[in-house]
Every structure is written in structure tokens, then in C-alpha cells.
Amino acid sequence: MDADESRPAIRRGRPVERVVLPAGPARDLAEVLYRLYAEADCPRLDDLVETIAADDSLPGAPKKDLISKILSGEGLGTQQDTVTVAVAMAHAAGRGDTEKLAEKVRQLWIDARTAPASLPLARLGRAVAACDPLALEVHPTIQAHGLGQHPGLLPAYVPRTHDARLRNVADEVIQGSSRMVTLVGGSSTGKTRAAWELTQYLDRRTPNQWRLWHPYDPTRSSAVESVLDQVGPYTIVWLNEAQHYLMPAVPELGERVAAGLRTVLNDPSCGPVLILATLWPQYWQMLASRPDPGQPDPFAQARDLLTATAVIVSDRFTPEELAGLVEEGTDPRVRQAAARAENGRVTQYLAGAPELEVRYRTAPAAARAVIRAAMDARRLGHPLALPHALLARAVPGYLDDQDWDALGEGWLEQALAYCAEPCKGARGPLTRVRSRLGIGPLERGQQLYRLADYLEQTGSIERVAVYPPDTLWAAFNSTITDTGLLRALARQAEERGRYQHAVNLYRNAAERGDVHAFHALGVRRERSGDPIGADEQVLPAIDHRVPRTPQTESLPREQHADRIVIAAPYSHETTAAVVQALVREQHGDPVGAETLAIKAADRGNPNGLQILALRREQNGNLASAEALVVQAADRGDTEALRTLALRRLQNGHLAGAEKLLLQAVNRGDARALLALAQLREHDRDAVNGERLRRFGLTGAGTPAWSLDFSAG
Numbered sequence: 001m002d003a004d005e006s007r008p009a010i011r012r013g014r015p016v017e018r019v020v021l022p023a024g025p026a027r028d029l030a031e032v033l034y035r036l037y038a039e040a041d042c043p044r045l046d047d048l049v050e051t052i053a054a055d056d057s058l059p060g061a062p063k064k065d066l067i068s069k070i071l072s073g074e075g076l077g078t079q080q081d082t083v084t085v086a087v088a089m090a091h092a093a094g095r096g097d098t099e100k101l102a103e104k105v106r107q108l109w110i111d112a113r114t115a116p117a118s119l120p121l122a123r124l125g126r127a128v129a130a131c132d133p134l135a136l137e138v139h140p141t142i143q144a145h146g147l148g149q150h151p152g153l154l155p156a157y158v159p160r161t162h163d164a165r166l167r168n169v170a171d172e173v174i175q176g177s178s179r180m181v182t183l184v185g186g187s188s189t190g191k192t193r194a195a196w197e198l199t200q201y202l203d204r205r206t207p208n209q210w211r212l213w214h215p216y217d218p219t220r221s222s223a224v225e226s227v228l229d230q231v232g233p234y235t236i237v238w239l240n241e242a243q244h245y246l247m248p249a250v251p252e253l254g255e256r257v258a259a260g261l262r263t264v265l266n267d268p269s270c271g272p273v274l275i276l277a278t279l280w281p282q283y284w285q286m287l288a289s290r291p292d293p294g295q296p297d298p299f300a301q302a303r304d305l306l307t308a309t310a311v312i313v314s315d316r317f318t319p320e321e322l323a324g325l326v327e328e329g330t331d332p333r334v335r336q337a338a339a340r341a342e343n344g345r346v347t348q349y350l351a352g353a354p355e356l357e358v359r360y361r362t363a364p365a366a367a368r369a370v371i372r373a374a375m376d377a378r379r380l381g382h383p384l385a386l387p388h389a390l391l392a393r394a395v396p397g398y399l400d401d402q403d404w405d406a407l408g409e410g411w412l413e414q415a416l417a418y419c420a421e422p423c424k425g426a427r428g429p430l431t432r433v434r435s436r437l438g439i440g441p442l443e444r445g446q447q448l449y450r451l452a453d454y455l456e457q458t459g460s461i462e463r464v465a466v467y468p469p470d471t472l473w474a475a476f477n478s479t480i481t482d483t484g485l486l487r488a489l490a491r492q493a494e495e496r497g498r499y500q501h502a503v504n505l506y507r508n509a510a511e512r513g514d515v516h517a518f519h520a521l522g523v524r525r526e527r528s529g530d531p532i533g534a535d536e537q538v539l540p541a542i543d544h545r546v547p548r549t550p551q552t553e554s555l556p557r558e559q560h561a562d563r564i565v566i567a568a569p570y571s572h573e574t575t576a577a578v579v580q581a582l583v584r585e586q587h588g589d590p591v592g593a594e595t596l597a598i599k600a601a602d603r604g605n606p607n608g609l610q611i612l613a614l615r616r617e618q619n620g621n622l623a624s625a626e627a628l629v630v631q632a633a634d635r636g637d638t639e640a641l642r643t644l645a646l647r648r649l650q651n652g653h654l655a656g657a658e659k660l661l662l663q664a665v666n667r668g669d670a671r672a673l674l675a676l677a678q679l680r681e682h683d684r685d686a687v688n689g690e691r692l693r694r695f696g697l698t699g700a701g702t703p704a705w706s707l708d709f710s711a712g
Contacts, residue, residue, distance in 0.1 A: 010051060010092050013044030017208040019073040020123050020232040023269040025111035030073035032108060033086060036101075037071050038206075040092035052088050060084035079109050124230055125213030128203040136214055137240045138192045139351040140427070141333055155350060156331040157197050160190070160321050162311050166198045170274070174205055178264070178271035182242065182306055183278045185313030187453040190347035191278040192240050194313060198276065199236055206234075210274075214238040221248040221257050228260040235273050237261070242277035246287055246302040249383070249484045258301035265305075277309070280457070284310065294604075294636070316344030353454045355423035360455055363429075366407060366415035369398035371429050374451040375459025376468040380492045382476070382485070385433050385448035390479040391416075397469030416449070427452050473501035483514035490520065578608035585612055590624075598631060606637035613640060617647055622656070630663065638669040645675065654679070 018034060021027040037043075045064045052058055060080035062070065069075035070085050077085075086105040090098045133154060134140060141155055162183070169179050181198075183191040202210050213235055215223035224237075224245055231237065239245050246254045264270050279287070287302045288310075317338075324330070325338035325346075333350060341349040348354075360371055373394040374386055382390075392412055396404060419430035433448040451459075476489050490505035509517035578600050585593035597608030613628035625644060632640035645660035658679060664672030 010040070010043040010047040012041050013047070015042040015207045015209065016045075016068055016071045017127075018234070020234070021073050025108060025115045026073070026076070029076075029082075029105070029108040029112045032105060033071055033082075033089075034073075036086055036089040036093060039095070040089045043089070043092050048085070048088055048092075051092070052084055055088070055091075058084045058087060076109065076112060079106060079113075082109050123211050123232060124227065124235060125211040127208065128199050128210050128212050128236070129208070131199070131212050131214075133193075133196045136192070136196060136212075136238060138196050139188060140422075141350040141352070154193070155333040157193070158317075158321065158325065158334060158346075160194070160314075160317065162313050163194060163197070165311050166194060167201060170198055170202050170205070173272050173274045174202070176272050178266075178273040180261070180265060180275035180277065180305070180309045181311055182284070182309040183276075183313050184281055184284045184310050185278075186280060186315050187457040188348040188351040188353050189313050189315045191313045193347070195238070195240070195276045195278060202236070202274070210234050210236055212236040212238055214240075215245075219248070220244040221246075221253050224257045225253065225260060228257070228264065231264050231270055231273060233271060233273070237264075237273065237275040239275065239277040242279050243283040243287070244384070245277075246299070246305075247283065249482060249488070251298045255299070255301040258299075258305045262301065262305050277306075282460075315348070317341075317346050318344070322346070348454070351454070352423035352427075356429055356452055356454050357458070359419075359421075359423055359429055360458070363418065364415070365399060365403040366395070366411050367418040367429075369395045369403075370412070370415045370419055371451070371455060372398050372459070372463070373472060374430055374449070375455065375463055376466070376472055377476075378451055378456050379460045379463065380468070381488050382480075384450055386430075386451070387479050388447045388449065390475045391449065393475035393478060394469075394472040397471030419449075423452075429455055467496055467498075470501070473498060473505070477501075477504050477508050480508075481512065483509040483512050483517065486512075487514065487517055487520065490517075578605060578611075581608045582611060582615075585615060590616075594628070597628075601632060601635045601637075606632040606635050606640065609635075610637065610640040610643060613644055614647060617644060626656075626660070629660070633663065633667055638664045638667050638672065641667075642669065642672050642675060645672075649679065 016037070018030070021030055045067050048067055049062075049064050052061060060078060060083065062077060062081040062085060066075070066077050066081060067085055070077045070082055076082060083102050083105050087098050087102050090101050095101065138154065140153070166181060169181050173179050181195075183194055185191045199210070199212055211234065213231070215227075215237075217223055220239075221244065224239075245257055248254050261275060264273055265275065284306070287299050288306050290303065291297050322338055322344060325334055330338075334346070337346045337349040345353075360368065363371060370391055373391055377386055377390065377394070378384075395412065395415075399407075416430065420428045420432065422428050427450075429452050430449050431452070433450050473489075473493060476486070480486055480489070486505050486509035490502045490509070493499070493502035493505060503521065506517045506521045510521060578597065581593045581596040581600065584590075584596065593608075593612060597612055600606075600608050609628045609632035613625040613632070616622075616628065617625035629640040629644045641660045641664035645657040645664070648654075648660065649657040658676065661672045661676040661679065665676060
């Protein structure tokens with residue numbers, strides 16, 4: 001009888017859960033042993049004990065508990081016992097290289113035993129089997145009353161086209177690769193549920209091996225950054241609504257998070273790791289798009305992280321995916337959704353989106369006003385959690401006189417109660433944010449509220465052209481203390497022509513010590529024709545940024561600005577210096593103004609040269625104005641040439657305008673070419689003007705800037 005025939009039968013058992021070990025010989029040994037264990041299809045430990053006891057050729061005789069420790073990495077055991085476990089599993093796997101394998105394990109055991117002692121790392125997250133999908137922000141679904149039993153919080157999952165791609169990624173991760181997947185789709189399209197199902201697939205393929213880490217406390221991005229270096233093998237990093245991690249109010253924090261995640265993916269000692277992220281399409285576009293040349297690039301790390309990770313989740317089921325969903329035996333919630341959902345939008349129906357829509361459209365005046373205030377606050381950039389005080393101060397502006405006069409006592413609390421009522425099992429239009437730990441997202445003891453995703457998306461589309469009332473801007477200014485958020489909202493006010501609200505928000509941030517707000521106020525004053533006021537706003541910011549020493553204390557403030565421009569690249573400091581240059585011009589120091597504007601332009605900010613040129617043109621100093629715009633054009637700002645040409649054209653100086661436009665054309669400015677064509681078309685050279693216009697509009701044939709029109 002062969003030796004194999006004398007061994008007891010080995011059956012598959014419950015897999016041993018692994019201990020995460022730091023990089024080193026002990027981890028290398030554990031990897032080899034666990035791979036053998038997997039090749040043998042995770043045999044029962046009792047069967048291994050019997051097999052070892054029946055084989056006299058094996059050097060050791062470990063019992064069940066010791067075998068478990070050896071396989072999990074929790075303990076080494078003796079050299080004989082470790083080699084015995086390895087050879088027994090190799091036999092179970094049908095391998096024929098047991099002698100070579102035994103020698104390899106023996107050497108790894110010696111290396112591990114003689115290596116410096118180290119402690120196992122604490123693993124982040126929880127076992128996948130212990131996770132709650134609702135705590136991971138999988139949407140609750142509708143309740144299909146009267147349609148039979150439907151056990152479980154979630155309806156039976158219906159695989160879709162994107163799930164095949166997700167499982168391919170999971171298979172690669174099981175083989176040892178670290179990967180990231182970003183599910184991109186609109187609100188309530190099934191992104192988070194698909195991510196949850198992928199974790200279940202991993203757990204079925206490799207039971208008890210993976211842990212899921214959902215960072216969110218105290219804020220999502222800071223929770224990731226604080227312990228990212230502790231991410232170890234077999235970790236699923238759960239980044240639902242990844243914009244909260246990669247696009248926080250402080251962009252630098254988001255970039256640090258993205259860089260850290262890239263390091264995890266590319267560090268072999270961390271892997272295998274699976275990063276699961278979800279994003280709405282508009283956030284994907286913002287994060288993944290490369291800016292135009294010369295424009296700021298606030299998401300460079302995030303863009304590199306997301307490259308080639310997108311899996312598109314359609315907002316509707318295909319006819320093939322819908323087939324069979326209305327048959328008997330299907331989960332009644334899915335059957336109802338398939339029968340009633342419009343145009344295949346099954347997941348939206350399951351998430352209660354239709355009820356949310358009805359609740360919003362039919363809301364009483366006060367409740368509808370609360371929802372619209374929340375919509376506007378979110379689309380303007382306020383964080384997810386909306387304070388009670390903000391809503392209370394903003395809502396009156398969303399009510400007309402008749403509705404306002406008709407309100408009774410406690411109207412706001414009644415409106416909030418209406419908004420909080422669940423929609424067929426899904427989140428209501430506006431619901432309270434509750435802390436899980438008794439502490440958390442409460443500001444000064446007041447309640448915070450969250451707008452339902454579906455209504456947030458509805459508001460971002462329907463209200464894109466709506467100007468929020470004054471009460472919302474005033475509520476921002478009176479309830480927000482974060483200076484970065486105040487500045488961001490001030491920029492939103494500026495873009496909508498609400499300049500006084502912008503100034504109020506900038507001033508609030510400045511009074512809280514925000515240097516950039518000083519700069520913004522200075523620029524706002526300068527644009528409104530108040531250079532002296534601009535100087536008063538800019539100089540405190542310059543003083544704040546320049547270190548105070550006995551040497552610098554005695555310097556004039558103007559020299560502080562000089563030193564900043566020389567030392568810093570194009571930044572808020574160079575903007576401040578541009579404003580200071582204009583102040584010098586106003587105070588009768590044209591040489592100092594020009595010098596400072598040139599220094600700022602050399603650091604990438606040519607605005608000072610252009611504005612100085614226009615002022616000197618207005619004062620009749622044509623030669624100086626032309627020299628300044630040429631300096632700006634030499635630094636890439638051909639717009640300065642076009643702007644001055646337009647000013648001269650308005651003043652009747654046709655020849656001077658044509659000369660400036662020609663210089664812009666020779667520097668490759670196609671818009672200047674079109675302007676030159678229009679100038680000539682209305683002047684003395686209609687034929688050549690039409691030819692120029694054709695090139696400027698269509699770009700056909702030879703590139704416009706390669707033509708020589710200097711002869712006129």
C-alpha cells in the first residue's frame with residue numbers, strides 16, 4: 001500500500017484567521033506556510049493532526065492548537081514542528097517537492113528565530129463578517145408592504161454589468177495585488193451596494209482573512225491621514241463618497257491623503273490592500289481632470305491616485321438586467337421596483353427617491369423653504385452637516401410675505417420634523433446627524449442636519465441659476481467659524497455679483513486671522529477703485545507673513561512686500577505685491593511701482609503690469625504704457641497687448657491699436673488675430689481683413705500666428 005493511501009482523509013475546514021506581522025523573516029515564513037495551507041484547500045486541523053500522527057517520516061508531532069498558531073503567524077513552534085506542518089500540507093496539496101520545500105521552511109524558521117523581536121501590528125477595521133452595511137452608508141430600501149416576506153435589511157442583490165469588472169479586480173487582489181476601484185455614478189444608482197457586495201465576494205473566497213476599515217472620525221480626511229501608516233495586508237479601505245476624503249475644505253489635507261493612499265498601493269509590505277471608493281460624476285470630473293496650462297492644480301495627487309480606477313455604474317438597469325426581476329420568487333422589494341421604476345431606475349426606486357421627490361414637491365411652505373435653503377447651502381460648498389442656527393437664519397428669505405405671516409409658533413421645528421420623516425425606509429429629505437459615540441458632529445451644543453443625496457443632486461441641477469437670498473449669505477457669516485470655508489463662500493458670492501456679502505465674509509475670515517482673506521479684501525478694494533483702501537487691507541497680511549526681527553522691524557512696509565515677491569512663487573503674496581505696486585503708482589512712485597510689478601510678473605503674476613499700463617495710457621504716457629504691456633507679453637500675458645489695443649481703438653488711435661495687435665499675433669494670440677481682422681475689415685483693407693477673420697475663426701490652413709501681416 002502506498003504511503004498516501006495509508007493517510008487519513010483530509011476534509012476542508014474553517015480557515016484559520018491570520019495575524020498581521022511586520023515585514024521581516026517571520027512574515028516571510030508565515031506567507032509560505034499560509035500559501036501551502038491555501039493550496040491544500042484549508043484542511044481541518046483535526047485531520048492534519050491525524051495525518052501527522054500516522055506518518056512516521058515526519059520529524060515533529062504538533063497538536064491542533066500549535067498547528068493553528070503556526071499557520072496564523074501567532075507563534076513559530078519548534079523547527080521540527082514547523083517543518084512537519086509544511087510537509088503535511090504539501091502532501092495534502094499533492095505537491096512533489098517536499099524535500100526542497102522542507103529545506104526552505106527550515107531556513108526561514110532559522111531566520112525568523114534569530115531576527116530581532118517585534119510585536120504584531122494592530123489591525124485596522126473590523127472583520128468583514130462583523131460589518132453592518134447600513135453603518136457603511138448603504139442606502140436603506142423601500143418597504144414593500146403587502147407583497148410577502150422579505151427577510152434582511154437589504155433586498156437580494158441583482159448582479160449588473162459592472163459587477164463582472166469588480167470581481168476581476170477582487171480576483172487580482174486575492175492573488176496578492178493591491179488595487180483601487182472607484183465606482184462612479186449618480187445618487188442612488190447602487191455604487192455603495194455594489195462595493196458592499198464586493199467585500200462579501202472577497203470574504204466568501206477567503207473567509208476570515210479580510211478586515212474592513214471605514215475612517216470617518218473626527219472628519220473623514222483627518223481620520224485617514226492620522227493612521228494611514230498602519231494599513232496592513234488584507235485590509236479593505238472603505239472611502240464611500242470619496243470627495244469628503246480628497247476634497248476637504250483644506251485642499252492640502254486632501255492631497256496628503258491621496259499621496260498616502262498611493263504609497264499604500266505601491267508598498268509591497270502593505271499588500272494586498274483593496275481601496276473601495278465611490279464618487280458622483282461631477283466630483284470625478286473635478287478630481288480626474290488636468291487643468292489648463294498655467295492654471296492651479298489643486299488635485300494633482302488625487303488625479304494620479306484615481307487614474308485607471310473608474311468603474312462606471314449606470315443610473316438605470318439594462319433590459320437584460322431587468323429580465324426576470326418581476327417573476328415569482330424574486331425579493332418582493334426588487335419585484336416592486338422593477339415593475340414601477342421609470343426607465344430602469346431600479347436602485348433609485350429602492351432607495352426611496354420617488355418618495356423624496358414627492359415629499360419635496362408637496363411640502364408645506366416652511367418645510368419646502370428649509371429644503372431649498374439646505375440645497376443652496378450644499379451647492380455653494382457648505383459641508384455635509386448643516387447647523388440648526390444656519391437654517392433658522394436663512395429660511396425666512398425663502399418665504400414670501402404671505403407664507404411668512406401665516407407661520408405659527410414652532411414653525412421651524414415642525415418643518416424639520418416633516419423633513420425628517422423617513423421615505424418608505426429611506427432617509428427623509430433633511431435628517432439629524434447623530435453621533436455614534438455620544439460625542440461628535442455637534443457645534444456649540446446645536447443640532448446638525450444632512451440633506452438627502454437625491455435632493456442634493458436635484459438642487460444642484462434645478463437651482464443652478466437661482467440667486468440665493470440675502471438671508472443665506474448672512475447666515476453663513478453669522479454661523480461659520482472655519483476661515484477656509486468663509487473664503488470659499490465669499491468667492492461664491494463674488495461670482496454671483498453679491499460683492500457686499502463677499503466683503504462681509506472675507507472680513508469675517510480676516511478678523512479670525514486668515515491672511516488670505518486680507519489679500520482678497522485688498523484685491524476687492526482695488527477692483528472697486530480704492531487703492532488706498534487696498535493698501536490698508538494688504539499691509540496687515542504682509543506684516544503677518546514677514547518674520548519680525550530687529551532688522552526688519554525698522555524697514556518700510558514697502559520693502560517687506562519687495563522681499564516677499566523676491567522669495568515666493570506666484571501666490572497670494574504676489575497678489576498682495578501687485579496691489580502694493582498700484583498703491584505706489586497712486587502715491588507718485590512710478591519707478592517703484594514698475595519694479596514691484598515686474599518682480600511679481602517674473603513670479604507668474606503679470607496683472608500689475610497690465611493695470612499699470614492702462615493707468616499710464618489714461619494719463620497720456622503712451623510710450624510707458626506700451627513698454628509695460630510688452631513686458632507682460634514677454635512673460636506670457638498677451639492679453640495685456642489686446643487690452644491696451646482696445647483702449648487705443650476706443651480713443652481713435654487706430655495705428656497704435658494695430659501695432660499692438662500685430663505684436664500679440666506674432667506671439668501666437670489667435671484672439672488678437674481675430675481683433676486685427678475686424679479692425680482692418682472696417683478700415684482700409686477689407687479683402688485682407690476677411691482673410692484674417694477666416695483664419696482667426698476657423699484655424700484652417702496655415703496657423704494664424706505663422707503668417708506675416710506686418711506689411712499691412
